[in-house]
Amino acid sequence: MGIETMWMYIKSFEFDPPASILTQELAIKLLVGQKPDYKVVNETKSLLEKVLDIYEERLKNSSFLASNNFTLADLFHLPNIQYLMGTPAKRLFENRPNVNRWVTAITAILTWKKTCDVKAWYSKKMNGY
Template identity: 75%
Template sequence: MAIFNEPFALANKEVAGYKIYGFPYSTNTWRVLAVLHEKGLSYYPITVNLRTGEQKTPSFLSINPFGQVPVLLDGHLKLTESRAISLYIEKVHSSRGTKLLNHKDYKKMGTETMWMYIESFKFDPPATILTLELAIKPMTGLKTDYKVVNETEPQLEKVLDIYEEQLKKSRFLAGNRFTLADLFHLPNIEYLMNTTTKRLFEKRPNVHRWVTKIMARPAWKKACDPNAWYDK
C-alpha cells in the first residue's frame, strides 16, 4: 500500500481487492477499515487528504458529489457512506473472519440492526460534535467552543445511561457477541477517550468495560493506525 500523488487518476486502474478512497485520520474511514480487518480482507488505499481540502476538488467530487470519504469501489460498483459500505462487506463475506451480523437468526439480526440504528441516530450526533470540538479542532489549530461542549455532554450522558443498563445484561450491546452494533461506535470513542469527555464513559462501569474491550481488538488497532494505511 502506498500514498499516491495523483490518487483520482487511479479510479480505472485494475487492482486486486477493494479500492478505498479515504484518509487515515477520518472516523468514517476507520469504520470501514475495521470491518475489512475483522474480515481479513485486503484493500487498495487511495488517499484523499482532508486537511488540504482534496475532498472538495472537482476530481474527487466526480467520484462522490457529497465530498466525503470513504468511497468503496468494487469493480463497477461504487458505494459511499461508511455504515452502508460496512454492511455490504459483511454481507458479501459473511462466512469469512469475524461474524459481524447474524444472517440466520432474524430476531438476533433485528436486535443487532436496532442497535446499529441507535448508534447512528442517538449516539453519533452528540459524539460527533464532541469529537469535533475536543479532538479535531485542537489538532487543526481551531478553538474549542466549550459552550457547545457543555451543552452536548449531557445529551451523550443520557445515551450512555441507557447503554449502562443494557450492558448490565450482556457483554456487548446486541448480545454476548461483538457485532457491527459495537464496531460502529469505535471511531468517535477512539477520539473521545483522549479528551475530557472520557470521564463520561469511565464513570459508568459497564460502559467502561465495554469500551475497553472493543478498543482492544487487533482489527481496530490496525484500522486507526496510519502506518497500516500508508504501509511505511
C-alpha cells in the same frame, strides 16, 4: 439481527449526534489549530450522558450491545469513541463501569488496533506503491 439493527439505529440517531459534535469540538478542532466552543461542549455532554446511561443499563446484561458477541452495532461506535477517549470526554465512558468495560473490550480488538496504527498503515501503503 433485529436487536443488532436496533442498536445500529440507536447509535445513528442517539449516540452519533452528540458524540460527533464532541469529537469535532474536543478533537478535530484541536488537530486543525482551532479552539473548542465550550458552551457547545457543555450542552452536548449532557445529551451523550443520557445515551450512555441507557448503554450502561443494557451492558449490565450483555457483553456487547446486541449480544454477548461483538457485532456491527459495536463496530460502528469505534471511530467517535477512539477520538473521545483521547479527550476529557473519556470520563463520560469511564464513569460508567459497564460502558467502560465495553469500550475497553471493543477498542482492544486487534483489527481495530491495526486500523488505528497510522504508522503501520502509511508504511505499508508507501512500500506497496
